[in-house]
Amino acid sequence: MAELLPGYSPSFKKPSEILRLSRRRSRSEASKAGVSPFSPGDVTKRVPGLRPFSPGPNKGAGVKRRNPFANLENTVCSPVKRRAESVPECASPEPRALVAARPSCWELGSPSPQPPQFNSVEDVIWGDPLADPLVKTESPEKPATACETPKGSVTFPADWSLKTRLLFTSSQSFSWADHLKAQEEAQGLVMHCRATAVSLPHSIQEPKLSTELRCAFQQSLVHWVHPSFPWVQLFPRIGIDRKMVGKNSPWSHDESLQQVIMSEWALSFTSLYNLLKAKLCPYFYVCTYQFTVLFRAAGLAGSDVITAVMSPTTRGLREAMKNEGITFTQPLVEEDPSKKQKNSEANSQGDITPKKENGNTETDEVSDESDEDESFSWLEEMGVEDKIKKPDSISIKLRKEKNEVKLDHKPESVVLVKGTNTFTLLNFLINCKSIVAAAGPQAGLPPTLLSPVAFRGATMQTLKARSVNVKTQVRSGYKDQFSLEITGPIMPHSLHSLTMLLQSAQRGSFSAGFYSHDPTAVFNTPIHPQAAKEISADLQNCGLHPSTVEQLSQVNQLGKLSLRHLELSDYRYTWKS
Incomplete structure (x- = not known):
C-alpha cells in the first residue's frame, strides 16, 4: 500500500523505529550542547512539563514515549488530572518538599492562581497533573469549636441538662468523701435547709481531716x-x-x-x-x-x-x-423565608407591632387561607379551573403539617x-x-x-457517692488512680457545688466525665433576651451559693449540647460538649 500511495506512511506501526530516531535526536542535541547524552534531572530542568523518571536503572531508554492518541483536549482535562485534583494531600505520591514549595490557593491574601502555561504540545501532553497550581494541596484549618477552651478558664458554662452520673478522676485520693460521721451528715443536712454558704480555702492539705469540707460535700448531695x-x-x-x-x-x-x-x-x-x-x-x-x-x-x-x-x-x-x-x-425552628421577608417589609414600613410568639394565630390562619386562594386564582383567569383537579383542604393541611410532624420527638x-x-x-x-x-x-x-x-x-x-481506687499501668510500673462516682438526678446546682469542693480538695487538678439525660440537653439552647440587671440581689434568697447563682445567671453558651468532659488543671477549666 505504501508503494501505491506515496503519501502514506505506516510508521505508527513501528514504535521502536520512532523511539530510535527520538534517542538519536536527543543525543545529537546533547552533544551539541556539550552535556551528557541523557540525564533525568537535566530533562526535568529542560522540559518543565516532563514527569520525573523512576529511580530504577536506566536501560538506555530516552524520553518517555509519547502517547500517539493524546491531543490537547483529552490531556488537559484527562481523567488522570481530575483524579489527581480530588486526591487529598495525605494520599499524594509527590514529595512533601514539592508540595510545600508550590503556592497554595488556600492562603489568605495570596493572588488568584493563574492557569498553567504550556510552551509546546509536548508540554501539554507530558504535563504533570500534580504540578497544576490549581490542585488543592492543603486543606484549610478547621476553626476551633466554641465548646473547647484550649487556654482554660476560671469557670465553665452553665449546663441545664439533667445528669444521671458523674465520674471524677484525680491523682489525689477521694477517701475524704467516704464514711461521713453522723454529726457531719446531720450538719450537712442542716446547712442545706438553712442555705448556708460555705467558703473553703484555695487548697486543703488534709481533706480527710476537714470537717467543713465533708459537711459541705453532704450539703451538695x-x-x-x-x-x-x-x-x-x-x-x-x-x-x-x-x-x-x-x-x-x-x-x-x-x-x-x-x-x-x-x-x-x-x-x-x-x-x-x-x-x-x-x-x-x-x-x-x-x-x-x-x-x-x-x-x-x-x-x-x-x-x-x-x-x-x-x-x-x-x-x-x-x-x-x-x-x-x-x-x-x-427557638431551633427556622422561620419560613417568605414570612420572614413579609415581616422585614412590614418593619421597614414602620410597623413596630410586636409579633406573637406562637406560630399560628388567627391572623396567620387568615393570611394562609388568602395565600391558598391566590395560588389558584391564575387557573380561573385562564378559564381552566374546572378541568384541573385542585387539592382539597385536607391535602393542603396535611402538606403544611408535614414539616411540623418531622420535628416530633427531636431536639428541634x-x-x-x-x-x-x-x-x-x-x-x-x-x-x-x-x-x-x-x-x-x-x-x-x-x-x-x-x-x-x-x-x-x-x-x-441525696445523691449516691462512691469512691474507687485503681492502679493504672504506666511505663515505669503502676500508678494509683482515684475516682469518685456520683449517681442520681444531678441538677445544675449540684454539679457546680461539687466542682467547687473538688477544686479545693484535689488541689486544683481533676477530670470528670458527665452522663446526661439526652432529652434535656436541648435545655442549653440560648433564648436571646436582654440581659437582666441586679440578678444576684434578687436571687440572694433562692437557697443556692452566690457563685452558683452567678454561673446560672449567664446566657446559655452550649447550644443544644451538654457538657461531656470537664478537666481542671492548675485551677483552670477546659471542657468538651
Whole structure:
C-alpha cells in the first residue's frame, strides 16, 4: 500500500523505529550542547512539563514515549488530572518538599492562581497533573469549636441538662468523701435547709481531716423529690418501662387512689411555682413519661422573666397548648423565608407591632387561607379551573403539617414559654390527662418534680457517692488512680457545688466525665433576651451559693449540647460538649 500511495506512511506501526530516531535526536542535541547524552534531572530542568523518571536503572531508554492518541483536549482535562485534583494531600505520591514549595490557593491574601502555561504540545501532553497550581494541596484549618477552651478558664458554662452520673478522676485520693460521721451528715443536712454558704480555702492539705469540707460535700448531695416511692424509679421517666416491669403499683388500677395522688401532686406543683415566682426557688424540673419541662426564675439564663423550656414535644401537644392560649416559640425552628421577608417589609414600613410568639394565630390562619386562594386564582383567569383537579383542604393541611410532624420527638421540637404564659402552662399541665400514662408500667404515676429547695409535699433525698481506687499501668510500673462516682438526678446546682469542693480538695487538678439525660440537653439552647440587671440581689434568697447563682445567671453558651468532659488543671477549666 505504501508503494501505491506515496503519501502514506505506516510508521505508527513501528514504535521502536520512532523511539530510535527520538534517542538519536536527543543525543545529537546533547552533544551539541556539550552535556551528557541523557540525564533525568537535566530533562526535568529542560522540559518543565516532563514527569520525573523512576529511580530504577536506566536501560538506555530516552524520553518517555509519547502517547500517539493524546491531543490537547483529552490531556488537559484527562481523567488522570481530575483524579489527581480530588486526591487529598495525605494520599499524594509527590514529595512533601514539592508540595510545600508550590503556592497554595488556600492562603489568605495570596493572588488568584493563574492557569498553567504550556510552551509546546509536548508540554501539554507530558504535563504533570500534580504540578497544576490549581490542585488543592492543603486543606484549610478547621476553626476551633466554641465548646473547647484550649487556654482554660476560671469557670465553665452553665449546663441545664439533667445528669444521671458523674465520674471524677484525680491523682489525689477521694477517701475524704467516704464514711461521713453522723454529726457531719446531720450538719450537712442542716446547712442545706438553712442555705448556708460555705467558703473553703484555695487548697486543703488534709481533706480527710476537714470537717467543713465533708459537711459541705453532704450539703451538695441533697435534693427534693415528689412523689416518693422508694421501690419505683422516678428518674429518668423517659424510656424506663422495661426497668419498671413487675414493680408493685397499687394505683394503676385504683382510680380513687389515682385521684388522691394527682391532687397532692397538683398542690406540690403549685407550691413550687409560687416559690419560683417569689424567687425563693431558682428552678425546678417536671419529668413526665413523654417530655421534660424546666421552669426557671426571672434572672437565670439571662432572662428577666420566668421561662419554661419543654422537650421533646409533638405536634398534638403543641396544638393543645395553642388551643389553651399558651404563647410559645420554637427557638431551633427556622422561620419560613417568605414570612420572614413579609415581616422585614412590614418593619421597614414602620410597623413596630410586636409579633406573637406562637406560630399560628388567627391572623396567620387568615393570611394562609388568602395565600391558598391566590395560588389558584391564575387557573380561573385562564378559564381552566374546572378541568384541573385542585387539592382539597385536607391535602393542603396535611402538606403544611408535614414539616411540623418531622420535628416530633427531636431536639428541634423544643418549646420556650415566657412570662405570664408560664402560669397558663402550669394550669395546662395540671389539667392535662395525657401527662400521666393510661397503660403500662407507669400507668397512674404522676410526673416527677425535682427541685434544689424544699416545697410542699417534697421528700428529701441525696445523691449516691462512691469512691474507687485503681492502679493504672504506666511505663515505669503502676500508678494509683482515684475516682469518685456520683449517681442520681444531678441538677445544675449540684454539679457546680461539687466542682467547687473538688477544686479545693484535689488541689486544683481533676477530670470528670458527665452522663446526661439526652432529652434535656436541648435545655442549653440560648433564648436571646436582654440581659437582666441586679440578678444576684434578687436571687440572694433562692437557697443556692452566690457563685452558683452567678454561673446560672449567664446566657446559655452550649447550644443544644451538654457538657461531656470537664478537666481542671492548675485551677483552670477546659471542657468538651
